[in-house]
Amino acid sequence: MDVFPRAGPGRCGRIGAMFAQQIQNWWWTALPAAH
Known part of the structure; x- marks a missing residue:
C-alpha cells in the first residue's frame, strides 16, 4: 500500500511517510503559534 514506488525495503517507505x-x-x- 505504498504511495511511492519501492526503491528499497517497504519499511524505509513507511518510516519516510511517518517522518x-x-x-x-x-x-x-x-506556524499559527509563531504568528
Missing part, C-alpha cells in the same frame, strides 16, 4: 507526517504536524502546530 514527513510528523514534520507536517509540527509545522501546522508551530
Whole structure:
C-alpha cells in the first residue's frame, strides 16, 4: 500500500511517510503559534 514506488525495503517507505507526517504536524502546530 505504498504511495511511492519501492526503491528499497517497504519499511524505509513507511518510516519516510511517518517522518514527513510528523514534520507536517509540527509545522501546522508551530506556524499559527509563531504568528
